[in-house]
Amino acid sequence: MALVEISDVHKSFGALEVLKxxxxxxxxxxxxxxxxxxxxxxxxxxxxINALETINQGEIRFEGQPVSTTMPNLRTMRQKVGIVFQAFxxxxxxxxxxxxxxxxxxxxxxxxxxxxxxxxxxxxxxxLADKIDAYPEQLSGGQQQxxxxxxxxxxxxxxxxxxxxxxxxxxELVGEVLRVMEEMARQGMTMVLVTHEMNFARNVATKLIFxxxxxxxxxxxxxxLFDNPQTPELKSFIGxxx
Amino acid sequence: MRSFTVSDFxxxxxxxxxxxxxxxxxxxxGGPLALLLALMRSGTARLPRWLATGFLELVQGxxxxxxxxxxxxxxxxxxxxxxxxxxxxxxxxxxxTAAFLGEIWRGGIQAIKHTQWEAAACLGITRWQQFRYVIxxxxxxxxxxxxxxxxxxxxxxxxxxxxxxFVELARAxxxxxxxxxxxxLVYSIVAAIYFVICFPLTTWSRTLEARFNGAR
Amino acid sequence: MPxxxxxxxxxxxxxxxxxxxxxxxxxxxxxxxxxxxxxxxAVLIRSGPKPVRWLxxxxxxxxxxxxxxxxxxxxxxxxxxxxxxxxPIQAACxxxxxxxxxxxxxxxxxxxxxxxxxQIEAGMCLGITRMQVLRHVILPPALRNIYPxxxxxxxxxxxxxxxxxxxxxxxxxHVAGFIDSRTYRSFEVYTxxxxxxxxxxxSFKLAFAALGRLAFRWPVRR
Numbered sequence: 001m002a003l004v005e006i007s008d009v010h011k012s013f014g015a016l017e018v019l020k021x022x023x024x025x026x027x028x029x030x031x032x033x034x035x036x037x038x039x040x041x042x043x044x045x046x047x048x049i050n051a052l053e054t055i056n057q058g059e060i061r062f063e064g065q066p067v068s069t070t071m072p073n074l075r076t077m078r079q080k081v082g083i084v085f086q087a088f089x090x091x092x093x094x095x096x097x098x099x100x101x102x103x104x105x106x107x108x109x110x111x112x113x114x115x116x117x118x119x120x121x122x123x124x125x126x127x128l129a130d131k132i133d134a135y136p137e138q139l140s141g142g143q144q145q146x147x148x149x150x151x152x153x154x155x156x157x158x159x160x161x162x163x164x165x166x167x168x169x170x171x172e173l174v175g176e177v178l179r180v181m182e183e184m185a186r187q188g189m190t191m192v193l194v195t196h197e198m199n200f201a202r203n204v205a206t207k208l209i210f211x212x213x214x215x216x217x218x219x220x221x222x223x224x225l226f227d228n229p230q231t232p233e234l235k236s237f238i239g240x241x242x
Numbered sequence: 243m244r245s246f247t248v249s250d251f252x253x254x255x256x257x258x259x260x261x262x263x264x265x266x267x268x269x270x271x272g273g274p275l276a277l278l279l280a281l282m283r284s285g286t287a288r289l290p291r292w293l294a295t296g297f298l299e300l301v302q303g304x305x306x307x308x309x310x311x312x313x314x315x316x317x318x319x320x321x322x323x324x325x326x327x328x329x330x331x332x333x334x335x336x337x338x339t340a341a342f343l344g345e346i347w348r349g350g351i352q353a354i355k356h357t358q359w360e361a362a363a364c365l366g367i368t369r370w371q372q373f374r375y376v377i378x379x380x381x382x383x384x385x386x387x388x389x390x391x392x393x394x395x396x397x398x399x400x401x402x403x404x405x406x407x408f409v410e411l412a413r414a415x416x417x418x419x420x421x422x423x424x425x426x427l428v429y430s431i432v433a434a435i436y437f438v439i440c441f442p443l444t445t446w447s448r449t450l451e452a453r454f455n456g457a458r
Numbered sequence: 459m460p461x462x463x464x465x466x467x468x469x470x471x472x473x474x475x476x477x478x479x480x481x482x483x484x485x486x487x488x489x490x491x492x493x494x495x496x497x498x499x500a501v502l503i504r505s506g507p508k509p510v511r512w513l514x515x516x517x518x519x520x521x522x523x524x525x526x527x528x529x530x531x532x533x534x535x536x537x538x539x540x541x542x543x544x545x546p547i548q549a550a551c552x553x554x555x556x557x558x559x560x561x562x563x564x565x566x567x568x569x570x571x572x573x574x575x576x577q578i579e580a581g582m583c584l585g586i587t588r589m590q591v592l593r594h595v596i597l598p599p600a601l602r603n604i605y606p607x608x609x610x611x612x613x614x615x616x617x618x619x620x621x622x623x624x625x626x627x628x629x630x631x632h633v634a635g636f637i638d639s640r641t642y643r644s645f646e647v648y649t650x651x652x653x654x655x656x657x658x659x660x661s662f663k664l665a666f667a668a669l670g671r672l673a674f675r676w677p678v679r680r
Contacts, residue, residue, distance in 0.1 A: 052579060079585030089580035093598040093676045102594060103584035137677040155584070302613075303659035304652045305620035307631055311648035319462070319645050394523065401525035405624065412527055425535035433524040433532065440523035 001064055003028045003159060003190055004049060009058035011044055018044045020214035021058070026159075031185050032192045033201040033222070036211035037237065042194045045211070046161050049192070050081045063158070079107055082152025083161040086168050088144045090136040096123070096147050097132045100154045109155065122150040126180045142173030146180055153184075160184070162193040198241050202226050210234045246422045254431060257414030264400040264410060265393075267332040272339025279344030281373070284351045294344070301341035306402050309334045314406045331403050335396070342392050350385030351377060387454060390447035394440045401436075411435060466641040467650060470633075477633030478654065484550055484619040484629055489612060491555035496562025503567055514563065521560035526621050529553050534625040550622035550629070558615050565611065569604035570596065602674040609666040613659055620655070630654065 002025035011019040018041045026032055034042040047053045048060060051069045060067040062077055071077065090099050100122060101115035110118050116132075123129045126146040136144055145165055152160055162181070166174045178200055185191060185204050195201060201208055201222055208222040212233045218225060229235040282294035301309070313334040317325045354377050362372035404413035415432035419425050503514045521529065533556075534549040544552065573596050581591035623632035634651040638644050 050583060075585040078583055083583045087576060089576050091595055092678055103586050106586045106590050135676045137679055303656035305617040305655055307620045308648060308652040308655060312652055315644040315648055398525040401527045429528055429532045433528045436524045444523055
C-alpha cells in the first residue's frame with residue numbers, strides 16, 4: 001500500500017475545472033516534485049492531499065484512509081501531514097518557540113515541560129536554534145520559512161507537503177531553505193513539493209511529475225524526464241525554465 | 243390630552259429646518275477650523291502642534307452636552323452680554339465639529355507617504371501649493387468615508403441642542419409628545435426622520451470605504 | 459467679567475462622587491453587555507442563518523442611524539406602556555447596551571475579517587481543533603487590530619452616558635443639573651463637570667495605552 005493513493009481526482013472552482021482526473025501514488029520515502037505552468041493545478045492537488053480543498057470526484061487515501069474535509073479523523077490525519085506554504089504563515093503574535101510547540105502541546109503530543117527541548121531540537125535541524133525566542137517579523141524570509149519547516153517537523157509528520165516554499169524569497173535566501181529540505185530528504189522524510197527549483201527537482205527528487213491542463217502529463221525518473229521529455233509540452237516547459 | 247393631528251406632524255417636520263441649520267453652521271464654521279487644526283497637528287512646528295493636540299484632546303474628552311452648557315452659560319460670562327441661544331449652540335457645534343473633523347483629516351494627511359511631500363517639493367512650488375495640489379486631493383480620498391461617517395454623528399447629535407431649549411427635531415418631538423402623550427408614535431416618527439436622512443449617508447460612507455479598501 | 463465662584467459647589471462633593479460612580483457604572487454595564495452582544499452578533503452575522511443575519515443588519519442600521527437621545531426616550535417612555543416599567547438608570551443601561559452592542563458587532567466583525575484566511579488554514583493544518591484555532595490563532599491578532607476602535611468607542615460611550623441625564627438618571631451630568639438648580643452657578647458647575655469628564659477620559663486613554671503596550675508586544679509588518 002502506498003502512503004498516498006490518488007485516483008481519478010477532479011476538482012472545480014465554479015465553472016473552472018482545475019483537476020481533470022489525476023491519479024498518482026506516493027510511496028513512503030519518496031521525494032516527489034510536481035512541476036508545471038501556473039494554473040496547471042499543481043498547488044490545488046497538493047492542497048487536496050490534506051483536505052484543504054474538497055474534491056468533486058475520485059478518491060485520495062492517506063495511509064489507507066479516504067481523505068476528505070468531512071473525514072472522521074481529519075485532525076489526526078493533519079497531525080501526520082505537515083504543510084509548508086509559500087507565504088510561511090507563521091503566527092506573528094507568537095515567538096518561534098510558541099509557533100513550534102503550539103500544536104504538539106495542544107494535541108497532547110508532548111508535555112509542557114518537554115516543549116522547549118522539542119523546539120530547540122527541531123530548530124537545530126533547520127539551523128535556527130539561536131532564534132527560538134524571536135518573533136517571526138524579526139526574522140528574514142529565509143529564516144521564517146525554515147522556522148515554518150521546523151513547526152511541521154515538531155509534529156513528527158509521516159508526510160511533508162511544500163507549496164512553492166521558495167517562490168516568495170529573495171534569490172539569495174533560497175539556498176538556505178533548499179539545503180534544509182535536502183537534509184530532510186537524506187534523512188528519509190517522504191516529501192511532495194510543488195516547485196520551480198529545477199535543480200532540486202533533478203538532483204534531489206526521486207520522482208518527477210509534470211502537470212499540464214489539470215492532468216498528470218508525464219511522470220517518472222527525474223533524470224530521464226529532463227534528458228528525454230516525451231511530450232512537446234514538457235520539452236518546451238524545460239526549455240523555458242532552463 | 244389631545245389626539246395626534248396633521249399639524250403635530252408638521253410641527254415635527256418643520257423643526258427639521260433648525261436641525262439642518264445647526265448642521266450647516268457646524269460644517270461652515272467648524273470645517274475651516276478643522277482644516278487649520280489638522281495642518282497644525284500634522285506640521286513640523288512644535289508650538290502649533292502642541293496647541294492643536296491640546297485642543298483636540300480637550301474637546302474630545304468632554305461630552306457634547308457639556309460643551310453646549312459651557313458655551314450656553316459661558317457666553318454671557320465671556321462677553322458680559324446675553325446672546326441668542328443659536329449663537330451659543332452654534333459655537334458649541336463648531337468647536338465639536340472642528341475637533342472631530344480635525345482628527346479625521348489629520349489622519350488623512352498623515353496617511354500620505356512622506357515621499358509625496360518630497361516629490362512635490364522637487365517641483366519648486368510653495369509649501370501651500372504642495373499641500374493644495376498634491377497632498378490634499380489624496381488625503382481627501384482617504385478621509386472621505388470617515389468624514390461622511392462623522393456627518394451622520396453630527397446630524398444625530400444636533401438632537402442634544404434640545405437641552406438648552408433649542409427646538410430642533412428631537413425637541414419638537416418632546417413638545418408634541420407633551421401635548422398628545424403618544425410617545426410610541428411621536429418618537430417613532432422622529433426616529434424615522436433621522437433614519438431617512440442618516441441611512442443613505444451611512445450607506446454612502448460604507449461604499450466609499452469598500453471602494454477605497456478595494457483600490458489599495 | 460463677572461467673578462467666578464466655585465466655592466458653593468464644593469458642598470456637593472458627595473453628590474459629585476456619586477455621579478461619577480453612577481457614570482462609571484452605566485459605562486461598565488453598557489460595555490460588558492455591549493461586548494457580549496457584539497461577540498455573539500459578529501459570529502452570527504458572519505455565519506448565522508440568513509433571517510438572523512437580516513435581523514442583525516436591521517438592528518445595526520436602526521441604532522447607528524438614529525440619535526441615542528431618541529433611543530433612550532423610546533425605551534424609557536414607550537416600554538412602560540407595554541408593561542415594562544424601568545427606573546431611569548435601568549432604562550439608560552438597556553438603551554446604552556443596545557447602542558454599544560450595535561457598534562461592537564461591526565467592530566468585532568471587522569476584527570475577525572481582518573485575519574487572513576491563510577492564517578486560519580495554517581492553524582487547521584496543524585491538526586488542532588476549530589476552537590483552538592479561534593482561541594490561539596485568530597483571537598490575539600484580531601484583538602490587536604480592533605483595540606484602537608474598541609477603546610475609542612468606549613470613550614464615546616463614557617461621554618455618551620451623559621445623555622442618560624435627559625431621562626433623569628442620576629449620573630454625573632444629571633448631578634450637574636441638580637447642583638446648578640441649588641447654587642445658580644451654572645457656568646462654574648458645567649466647567650467643573652466638563653473637566654471631570656476630561657479627567658476620566660484622559661485616565662482611561664492612558665490606561666488603555668499602557669495596557670495595549672503590555673498586551674500586544676509582538677512586532678508587526680508595516
